[in-house]
Amino acid sequence: MDIGELILSTVRMATPILLVALAELYSERAGLVNIGLDGIMSFGALAGFMVCFITGSPFLGILAGAMGGILINMIYAYCTISLCAEQIVYGMAINIFAPAVASFIYRIYFGVSSTLAQDTLMKSIAIPYLKDIPFLGKLLFDQTPMVYFAYLMVVFTAIFFNKTKKGLNYKAVGEYPKAAETLGINVIRQKYVACMICGALAGIGGAYLTTCYVNTYSDGVVAGRGFIALSAVIFGRWSSGGVLLACLLFGFCDALQLRLQIMNTSTPYQLFQMIPYVCTLVALAAFGIKKAGPKANGKPYMREER
């Protein structure tokens, strides 16, 4: 097996999940569990694809994905933050609503054709010097800008939550919103901001699929990646480094299983497809996780409630 190809594939498969997992991380750090990632992604995927298709610019596509993600996530934000409604239900609702809207728009605009419309893919940009590192350089430093963006986001997120004042305040909102409020932090605003970041990143994750990964949009492009991202956040113990590792593990297992499938055509392919899930379970069981995440996660916040 070609190790280089495997690593490259791991990075490629992990990137969209990573972006979306970071989206969820920002959401949950503010106490908002959002299981509507699949939905946000599919809308981002469509928005990114259409804008890229029309303008020819993948970067505008990514931007559109972010805007689309924010737009869709505002439904979730308003209902769960302002109306204090159940977060899981709204995540579900987004998962039904957003892909349907995306599919509807695609159908109206592109109609029915025996071939899929294709957009321009974002070009890789090699990073000078770093790309010359033997073996790894070509694999890790000759990627599309969005891959670099995803990995920079990991670093940025780690710094933001651990070293900055705003990050500290942000975390407090997810841990104990009332305490945050008494310290003069605007909890409601922070939660809305969290939803915007979450929507933007998840939208970018979706747009990545259609502007950096494959050059077409189809209704099922997201294929459950949102739920994998959700798991990656829990697995990564709500830290950006942990989330990165979880996504890489997942990407690696997936890349590996695809290759094993090609090598062993006689074994039922479902056995290989189980590998990522079973690996995650085994890894979880081996390490154990006692940490439960932000304390006020999933709980609605009403200022005047005790």
Added chain:
Amino acid sequence: MKLKKTLMSVLVPLASVILAFVIGAIIIAALGGSPVQAVAYLFQGAFGTPNNFASTLVKATPLIFTGLCACFAYRCGVFNLGGEGQFIMGSIATCWVATTWGIEGPGAMVLCLLCGIIAGGIWGAIPGILKITRGLNEMIVSIMLNYVATLFMGLLYTSVLRDGNVPQTAAVPDATQLQRIVPSLRVTWGIVIALAVAAVVQYFLFSTSKGFQLRAVGLNMTASRFNGFSVKKYILFSFVVSGAIAGLGGSVELLGTQYRLISGYAVGYGFDGVAMALIAQLNPVATVIVAYFFAVLRTGANTMQAGTGVPTSVIDIIQALVIVLAVAGFALVKLPQIRQWLAGRGGKKTAEKKEEK
């Protein structure tokens, strides 16, 4: 006062549902369809003929099971997102027994149901055991197990249990199938089993001491431990029972509706169940009603789509709007400001009464 509150909590969601349909009607009209006609199709699809009415019940049956599955676990404070996997494992066990053991008839049917219960219970026990022994988050474990169960089912119908030239298993023999309640209608005894389970769960949770303790554990684990309830036992128990309910649901679905495993079997049932249980505020009887409402929406929507010819996605959009607006309506009446406003008039009286005391 109380009456007014109940009234509001019915009226507001109802208004929300109507609002969702109004929005849907606008979309349909914009696409050149007739909204009135569309609603007529919806009702025709859900209740138009005795068989359509029966189909709606058939459609509601698996949703009731997965809803109750979520409801039971959440009552004990554990988030079982694995209803789908447990449902599938129940179906798998049932399918295996019904089609490969060479037995037929009502006895075989009962055995199949039992095996479904056991398989679902075992699949549900896994996240429970991992939670109480290793402290693993049950949500992630149960999501992963959903994927494993779905793939395992795929493995069975494409190779191990495959029957004939398409990727599907053999059908359950006629004699083992759940029989129709009325021969001319499609609905089987499955719906009766579902309602019975709902009644039992309702009774258990609210009228027995164990159910009482389980709810206490769900609301405050620390206090429950201090008050002598074995929290870990209850967690495991709730996972097993919740898995068993889903497993039974899978068994009923296989024996009464689908008869065989095939690609796309049970997709989405698990998360539908979670949403329904939460919309029903974890009340088993309300879960049944919400599940029925979902079923009405789905069967009706199929006819509406077929009749009006709007793209299928429009129907999904309307369905999502119904959830979004109905739940928002529920949440709205619970907001302090709104409650305050509702209490507005009756308020003074209560306060004065208290002072007399």
Added chain:
Amino acid sequence: GAASKPAASASGSAAASGSAAASGYKVAMVCDSSISDGGWGAACYNAMVDAAADLGWETAYSDSVAQSDYASSITSYCDLGYNMIFLPGNQYSDATVQVAKDYPDICFAVLNGAEDLPTDNITSILPNADEIGYMAGALAGLMTKTNVLGFIGGMEIDTTKAKLAGYEAAAKAVNPDITVLSAYAGSFDDTAKGMELANGMLSKNADVFFGDASAVDSGARQAIDTANGDGEIGIYDIGQPADLLGQNPCVICSVVTDNAGMLKLAMQDAQAGSFGNKTIYGSFENGCLSVGAFNDELVSADIQSAYMDFIDQMAAGTFPG
């Protein structure tokens, strides 16, 4: 990349299609994938629309239907007075049989239906999957330089398995040294999976690809195009079921299935009152399968004629042996 132009918008479906005099007949399709998937769903939808246009039928469709909704969707159309329900796949067999019992006057046409499926009101439409495989395999065998071929399936369904078997058999008949790599995406719409699977095969030197995975195939073609880069095209893809030449630079030829033709036969039966109890086969012989246009730059005239020889042999029943 070559951006294809958006096709005419198809928002409604109840709208009568086609210019032929309205016959008063109506056909509806119930499909589990999206009809704008640029693959199976789209091909089947277009087949129905084309067939209906010729005969002056009205069409309607429900797409993205969940497995548990097959029966109620079909029932809806029956209740709405459609004359024929078109079901593009074997997975609808159970639901079809169930509903067909209650609606003896309505015709059900199941594409890829089993041979034992037909009843008084059910007809199977069965393109010959073996032949599709042979046609692709022969060309792949002629074109490969590395002697490694790739095949990507969506789900492990029988027609796909038959196509794979035929592909492998024909390729080996052309060139015994060939090995065929195959894999299933487990999905018909996860394009990214298609890309990864193709990449995996590319790293094992596969240089001609064929697939049966709907939208997943477009991911695979994209991976091939990327591997070819801007230079000379050395890795190829064979398209199906429509003629895909020109969609991607790597497409050298297509195995074209004329589903519309077969469906039209079924519709004519319905009009004539002779519907049911039969299987309409689609093969190269009866013109329902055909070889699409060649990319003349990539496929030399010699190879084209050698290939057509094999096709003739296949028609004569002597290939692949």
Added chain:
Amino acid sequence: MEEILRMEHITKQFGSVYANRDINLEVRRGEVHTLLGENGAGKSTLMNVLFGLYQPTAGQIYLNGKPVKITSPAEAVKLGIGMVHQHFMLVEAMTVFENIILGDKRTKGVFIDRDARRKEITELADRYGLEVELDKPITEIAVGAQQRVEILKALYRGAELLVLDEPTAALTDLEVEGLFEIIEKLKKENKSVIFISHKMREVLKISDRITVLRAGQTVCTVERSETDGAKLANLMMGRELAPSHYEKIEQPGEPVMTLDHVSYHKASKHSGLNDISLSIGRGEIVGIAGVDGNGQSQLAQIVTGVLTPDEGEADLKGSKVAKFTPNGFIVENVAHIPEDRNKMGLIGNMSVQDNIVLKSTEEPRFSDGHGAHLKKKAIHEYALSMQEKYDIRCESVEQETRNLSGGNQQKVILARELEGNPDLLVAVHPTRGLDIGATRFVHDSMIDARGKGCGVLLISADFDEVLEISDRIIVMFEGQIMGVYPGKNPPIEEISLAMAGK
């Protein structure tokens, strides 16, 4: 003296309940103004209105004579109001340092300037004599230390008007002294303090003026110099409270619970036990005195079966305890009033009646067939009788306990724990945060239980309470027993020294 704050006609309604009704309050610059009232009188509500956490239903606030509208705590902070809340507003997942600098708006810059901030905080802590360990997570410090962090948080923000809502409930006498010194310093800096406490001694000592609230309404505002404890109690409750005196028992009955060389997480001095031997006899109250966080919680949890000791043995009613489970102890008739009523004692989202029968739903009087069918009517009637007997004030016994006032929550626990005539009662900080009336009620109940032959283990950080009702006093320090003293005429000096580890 110049007025800093005036609150006029403040009314605050929760649903149909009036928590504040037409309240007037006026606070002057440089004074300590005390709010006095029973549990649920509306003190915290009024302060939360001032702090912008609640929006008043009606009323107007003036700061320095100018009308202001305080729409959020952020606004209040900007206006120079600081508040130490009754319930800790500490983020448990963060360290002491992080909790103090949270939401800081005074300093510029994106990053946390750890060194500079630490220096600043350390200086501040030194100036006011507040000892805190900046790098410890909140979960690892004792309740008293958490209270100090809360005070430090408020001081760090430098308010002109500081609200202290029951800051002394979890402090030792020594720490209270320290707090009072801080308040005096603030007064000298011409800052104003609104102080809330149920401890009359403290109120009398520190206040300049006192405003008494009753049932959400202002009773009156009095000068400290013109009043005394009895008068205040009368104003507050609308009735006289006779001075209490409890007889001390010198000869206890046979032991109900004996600990023999018990250790638990020995190494951790503040949350472990080191070689503890003690015995509680029937009909006596054994009081554990000591600064909070010296192993008291662990001791309480071992004698109620929640924790299992690492070493040593326990004897319950004459037989060795084989397995430590809460249920095992409950079956043996051990009652527990846990230290945190909301976290450990009550299921907040369940009703008063459900909480009252929490442990006994399987008894024949509340269910048929060993819990197979609950007798809801019997439960309801029983709860009504308990409401009567324990004077639980609530709208109905079907109301969720979460919404009751602290005193009434505690009474629900008492009704549950004492009704079974326990053989051993373990009471941890049973009167923390309770008003004098409720405190008296709890003490009377414990004495009653003692009279019925129950052995009582009282753990309290309130030294006065321990002195008042214990028949025997044990002092704990860093997980060890420092000494055992008689409850009658206890050597107070000696005990105080022992509590400090000397």
